[in-house]
Amino acid sequence: MLGHGDMLVEAAAIEKARRNETMTKLRKVFMTSLLAAAAVGTAMASDRKDFAERYKDKYFVVMRDGLALAIYAEEPPHRFYLHVRVSESSVDTSPHGFVEHNISSSQYAPTPEALHRGEVLRSIKAAVQGEWLLIWVESLSPHAITRGVGAFEHESHELPKATLMFPMDAGYEQAKALIDQWLKTFDTQEAAAKFGNTASGAFVKEVKLGMTPAEVEAAMGLPEAKVDLGEKMLYKYKNMTVEFHDGKVTDVR
Numbered sequence: 001m002l003g004h005g006d007m008l009v010e011a012a013a014i015e016k017a018r019r020n021e022t023m024t025k026l027r028k029v030f031m032t033s034l035l036a037a038a039a040v041g042t043a044m045a046s047d048r049k050d051f052a053e054r055y056k057d058k059y060f061v062v063m064r065d066g067l068a069l070a071i072y073a074e075e076p077p078h079r080f081y082l083h084v085r086v087s088e089s090s091v092d093t094s095p096h097g098f099v100e101h102n103i104s105s106s107q108y109a110p111t112p113e114a115l116h117r118g119e120v121l122r123s124i125k126a127a128v129q130g131e132w133l134l135i136w137v138e139s140l141s142p143h144a145i146t147r148g149v150g151a152f153e154h155e156s157h158e159l160p161k162a163t164l165m166f167p168m169d170a171g172y173e174q175a176k177a178l179i180d181q182w183l184k185t186f187d188t189q190e191a192a193a194k195f196g197n198t199a200s201g202a203f204v205k206e207v208k209l210g211m212t213p214a215e216v217e218a219a220m221g222l223p224e225a226k227v228d229l230g231e232k233m234l235y236k237y238k239n240m241t242v243e244f245h246d247g248k249v250t251d252v253r
Contacts, residue, residue: 048128051172055126055135059192060183062119067182068093069121069137069160070110071145082110083134085165086178093162113143113160118196120189131169133179137162140189144221157221207242211249216242 068091070082085092093112115121124136142157166175179185186192207216216235217223223235223242232250235242243251 052126052128055123058123059186059189060121061192061196062115062117063184064182065117067115068112069162071113071158071160072110082162083165084162120192120196133166133168133175135164207252209249212247
C-alpha cells in the first residue's frame, strides 16, 4: 500500500507524463502546420512563376491607343525602366515610387512616348512582385526624337521601353484580362508582325491625303529633306516622298 508521499510522487509523474504527451501532440500539430504552410507557399511561388512565364520572351501587338513606353536621355542600366501602371481605362507613367535601384529618374530623364495600335513589342522579362505582374518590354519600332542643341541638333531613331505593371490584387485573371484588353500575345515576331502592321514588325506610320505638314511630321518625324518648288512642297523620307499643295498632302509616293 502506497503512503501519502508515494501517492503524491506518482500523481506528479502522471501529470508530467500527461504534459509531455500534450506537448508532443502540440509539436506534431505545429510541425504539420509549418509543413502545410511551406507546401502552400511553394505552390503559390510556383503558380506565380508559371503565370509570369506566360509573358516572358513573347511578342505583343498593341491593341489600343493610349499605351506609353519611355525614351531616355541616356541609356538606362539593366532593368532601370520607367514603370507604367496599366488600368482598364488608362495608364499612369508617374515614376514616383517605382524607380528601381534607387536611381533618380531625372538622371536618365525618361520621357513617355505614345505607342500606336499595331505596334509590336518584345517581352524581355516577366515576374510577379507583390500584387503586380511586371513585364519588361521594348518596342521593335524606332521612334524619332530630336537630340542635341544648335549645330548638334539631329534626329535620332530609338526604341521606347518600360516595365508594364498589371494589378492582380483580385487574382491572376485580373491581370490577364487587362493584358488581353491592351495587347495581343504571340510566340514569334513574325506572327506578331503579320497581325500588326508589316512583315518586318516595324510600325508603319500612315500619311493620308489632306494632312498638314505638322501632322505628317508628327506621324513620320522630320523629313530628310524639304524641297520648296513654289506651288508645291516635297518632304523626302528614306522610302517615301510626300507632296503638299496649299499646305495639304496631295500625293504620297
